[in-house]
Amino acid sequence: MKLLTVPNRVYSLLLGLPFLRKVLLTSVFIMGMILWSSCNKKIVSPSNSNANTHSKTAQEKPYLILISLDGFRWDYVEKYQPPNLSAFIKEGVKAESLIPSFPTKTFPNHYTIATGLYPDKHGIIGNIFYDYKKDTLFNKRSPGMAEDGSFYGGSPIWVEASKANIVTASYFFVGTEAAIQGIRPTYYYTFDIGVKNDEKVDQAIHWLNLNEKNRPHLITLYFGDMDKVGHDYGTNDDDKLKTALFNLDKNLGDLFKGVSETGLPVNMMIVSDHGMGNQSTNKIIPIDSIENDDLFMTIENGTIVNIHPKKDVEIDTVLQYLRTKENNFKAYKTENT
Template sequence: MMKHFDFFKLLHLFVISFILGSCGPASNVNRFAPLTTVNTAESLKKPYVILISLDGFRHDYVNTYNPPHLSSFIQEGSQAASLIPSFPTKTFPNHYTIATGMYPDNHGLLANSYYNYEKKKTYSIGNRETVVDGSFYNGTPLWVNANSEGMVTASYFFVGTEADIQGVHPTYYYNYDGKATNQERVDQAIKWLEMPEQTRPHLITLYFSDMDDTGHRYGPNSKEKLKEALFKLDSTLGNLFSRVDNTGLPVNIVITSDHGMAEQSIEKLISTEPLINDALYNMIDNGVILNIHPHTSAETDKIFNKLKKLENKFTVYKTKDTPHFEYVPKNKNWGPIQVIPDHGYYFSSSKSIERRKTGNQEVFGVHGFTPALKDMHGILYAKGPAINAGGRLPSVKNIHVYPMICKILGLSVPSNVDGKLSYLRDMLRE
């Protein structure tokens, strides 16, 4: 018969496990570092940051449509003319660049899909197994940095928070579920701020996909649809702003987006099928760039020459010579050969092209193109007690957001970060 001591011990462990679910403190076994569940005395003295990502929110949407709450937020706070993403201007690599202050070449999340030679596996945002595997993610994202310095953190979605990076998640986090309403996300953020100060998160991340969803479906020039989605999102954000103010806490809100959006004509889609050659190489398609991975390195020049002969509205490059990067790409996982579509063109499967034509869809929205294209630029707005009211900065790269948030929270900045505080120092109060 079980002893009473053992029974109550097991019952206690069950209750703790239930509380520490995906909406409570992270319950995954931490392989490298302990999880911070109580703020240190030093962290209790520090302010709060809510980092918001508005996926696919182009730099010019606010000026074009004048949503009241965001417009007021910007007027009372600071903004950059635009936030410049890294190439390829895709969702996962640029969210993780914002989270780590590192270029994709360094943090390792090269694109929405990429091949990892060390693991002999393809990472894909649609593959749950890879998304939650922290070993795919290099760098020290904000929540991991804060955790290491004794600060409680929380996330209602942000790229990387579902993975056990360096063995930890945010203290409180949710696994991504697109069915979670915007209001549920806002309500939870406020609940976190209403927690006792010992367990209250000082860093909260939130994610909203509305503008990306609408932009992809209708294209960024569909003014009626975009305005409808924007004003609905703006109302939700207005609710968040008001309720944050009502807490009386020193909360700084930083609003970013991962990329902008460009209109894409179906007539300028390039079928990838003629470029497939499974006998010689694997090909990873990210729309604006095809990564070519030869089965044997000795075949690289042969493959390069074969692909060059097929050039038609695209150009084949050795990786070191590939345009659009802010640096010479050195990460092995790019593969030795890249294929880039001409301006205005985009790679797609024949099946996808036919489906769009059948649906009588002439244009839609895409991103991923060179950061030199202004349509790819996102947003950076901020407001709070640490933010310089009325600050207006030129366009700035998204690598610089990380050290700014570290400065607000009093966190040290890892030495391998590519971003520099100096680019956003004028956004902060003295």
Template sequence: MKKVCLLLLSVLVFPLVSSAQENTEPIVLLISLDGFRYDYVARFQPENLSRFIATGVAAKSMMPSFPSKTFPNHYTIATGMKPEHHGLVDNSFYDPEKDQTYGIGKKELVQDGTWYGGTPLWVLAEQNNIKAASYFFVGSEADVQGIRPSYYYAYDGGVSNLTRVTEVFKWLELPQAERPRMITLYFSDMDDVGHRYGPNNEEQLSAALERLDRELGALFEGLKSIDMTINVIVVSDHGMADIPVDNFLNLNELTRNIPGRVVNNGALAHVYLENEKDKKKVIKALEKSAMPIHVTDVDHKENYQDLMYKDRIGDILIIPDRGYYLAWGSALPRIRQNAESLGTEVLGEHGFSPAYKDMHAIFYANGPAFKTGLEIETFQNIHVYPLICKILGLPIPEDIDGKLEVLEPILK
């Protein structure tokens, strides 16, 4: 792998040194490491990420939005809005106005911009005559407000990390008028291994992180050789928690007699009732269950009163207690078989309240715009958006939840 990385640098980077003109206009490369828990760097000491952090800015952790799932949180980072305000309220949810259920595996809906609220960074950039590019990021393949990045790819998990890195260098090699200044890049390695083995399998996590770190090292070293003002921000969407296989709860059994639609599973299930008048009866029945869950009535919680996308959130939310996870009955045998084949009694899951530290993500930044050797306190992921707007000179939309003053102090 080391030879591959060196070859990548020699082929892609060094031609840039002689051909690229000096460019002082700031570029932001936003990298997401899906499922990278806040404590992985301290535990495993990856060489390149550690060096990147030492000469830049690192947060003790970054707090995800609820639910701590991939789609809601990537899009929160991209828009500066909480899920209830940008519309992706979960990985899967029902929209009564469209009479459709959104799901991350439904390509035609994932690419339909009418599901997405807010103004993603790449849309804001394009609206202000700054070209954007994305090698995968939630929402970037959809025509949000009728706009996509100038350069983008529809998600394909089979594309290697080095192929993605290579494309970033190709974008940076473009003539200045065509070169993107807002770039997103996405890697799923740590989420994949975390789900399979849980976040406490040292051997598996260490091996996956070592590979990823080498690939990131090739990227970081290559960027140093380019005479441009490039600022790199590394984030993740959520953390990961161990869930014993025996603690997966049968959601079909729990909701068998509910008069309504049940959507999503895992750390949160949405119940969309056929008749609002049934709410008290359904809540009472769920609360009588012997399963370790708690039930939330959305209408009677202060936090849910000002939701822009309230109709996309179930009338009732079923939330398993910490250490438990909801699964459809048909999936339970497969879950057990997979665990047995991997020789593990636990799996890794997320989606739980950000109040649980193991759900926390990462934020690292390095580049000409940032101070060096700085560690900051935990903050919410809604604040990344206005920071990037500031670096690129973009107007900050008034309707976002993030505040520039939270992260502005990390800038030089």
């Protein structure tokens, strides 16, 4: 994809995400949300990163900052006109469209962005899911789960960078807390929902001002503001949405300014994992109305429910039971859908 040069040697690349039909992000993004467990603000510089200092070749490469704006709906910029994001788009490049991976949840899509693989290939198939090989229920909020690298398949961008002797850094991004293939970013933080956006921005600028050998050439950042306000108030509360967006826009403006002042050749990509839309509550299916702990395990992921038959329970037995509970839904075997 072509990169456009803008003043003071900063580059911008915008990725669009369609929501529902229209696949055109007037600003950037792949849409999203991200929350996972842990609560330690302390920065970590792990010994299990392959790259704590750059190779000479790596030092000559440009820099990349990958920014995720969770749950950022495709039309927010056009609708509310936040000044810094609007200018960023105008001076850069945006994608016309993008189809997120299924399911459009935080963990699967962020890790798809990082690896280029679909969830069924990289193994993170939900925010909560059952791992048959490990006989374990993965839950992003369970202590230690998000940090367990054995759940993560594929090879995310920071792992590949580390293998190439490139220093990396992350202020929250799915997978960066885990030792994937034994590797974490050179600098990273364990997730803490209480961290303010200006702390993330200040740290990113600090990283870019390190000495040349220790300065990360890949930085990933995560901002969950728009996902939270979207879930809390829906997409029709203009006052709440605009307030959250303009606060976030100020933080991003500070980041853009700080990056520009470094004078470094920096590429910036703004992405996200999913959009946001209002849904009717008229046909909600209460999960407790179909649960049967004797026959199967039920895992609820919001709009998706995973049903796992218990050991020695036949699928046909589960199907027959579910068909007795049909109300606003139909039960089928996967092979027949």
